Amino acid sequence: MTGHSTTGHYHHGDLRNALLQAAGKLLREQGIVGFSLRDVARAAGVSHAAPYRHFRDKAALLRALSGLGFEHLHAALTEAAASRRGPEQILIEVTRVYVHTVMQNPGMTRLMFGTVISAEGDAGNAPAASSILEVFLGIIKAGFAVGAFRDRDPRELALVAWSTMHGLAMLAVGEVVDAKYKDMKELDALARTVAENVIYGISRS
Amino acid sequence: MTGHSTTGHYHHGDLRNALLQAAGKLLREQGIVGFSLRDVARAAGVSHAAPYRHFRDKAALLRALSGLGFEHLHAALTEAAASRRGPEQILIEVTRVYVHTVMQNPGMTRLMFGTVISAEGDAGNAPAASSILEVFLGIIKAGFAVGAFRDRDPRELALVAWSTMHGLAMLAVGEVVDAKYKDMKELDALARTVAENVIYGISRS
DNA sequence: ACCTGAACACCGTTCAAGT
């Protein structure tokens, strides 16, 4: 995205971004368990002390990375919410996308929702999370507009919808759900079942 | 439970258990982030190499600890499932207990469901998880017996119920849900709402 | 059989010093 590159002598113009990119790759490929800042620096081709010019500490780097993950999830959900007709169809599609996105990058998922990072001065993931809740709120309100849903506090219904698909996604990514569900076909069917149940639950009788 | 203790010269008869207990305390008090095996050994009053006589490595200790956590959750849910009348009341109570148990020990929760540990030869948490699923299966089947629930695969309904309360619990423990929900009163109300929605969803129309 | 102490390869973080 930066564009200009005439000098041939390498070395980063934007080390901060290079570090985040390297970190994302390591997180995806190796997971969060052995994730080390020194590895990130190595992958970016700088000394192990260099990242400290751009992030206060390892937690700050992870927080920034987590923020990128939330943005990605938010974008995927927003797109899924925009592309269909009725609120019921939307809920089914959003559930499927939620589970898929979460399963595609388990390390990122654990980073985002595992609270490996905590607030500590920074706002933590609260704002990112509330932007995700907005997506569900939008779906619920659209459902109200066409008289589809039970007359309840929309924030409650939004949280019900989110909880349900989040729970399925977490059980899947945590491998606590039976091995057979790791098959994506099965997971898709399960996502549909779960979404339908939410719909049954929140629809007017 | 062991009973005899006449010799006054200390040093553990059962270091394995002492280590697990110390680890549990550290996990509860400090969380999983800075959790170190050397700290556990120190807390138990032995050298840092001593744990290796009882656990193959740090992951094995954590796996055993996680197993204890699953046992605790299983026992709490089983008790909640046994004490009430109709399946609807049971689901509400079980949801409340699930969320409470999870919130009472966030470090343990992250250990159990964060897949910090993976299988690696050992069976991982799959058996523990399936014993939890059994509890939900029992509730669903009891509901079938009195004609309360929709005619679906009981395993699906059980997973729907589990997913929903698990999702709420994870959002709560991950602090992604608004700060005001950290108040237990609010969380209790939320648990009830979520449980009611599951009931609406799985009940015969 | 169970535990210790030294040893090794790693980490996160800091800081003087270089360009």
Add this chain to the structure above:
DNA sequence: ACCTGAACACCGTTCAAGT
């Protein structure tokens, strides 16, 4: 302004050696 290299206090793990 940005990066490096040495340094420090920690970790997980191994292994000879002690009782």
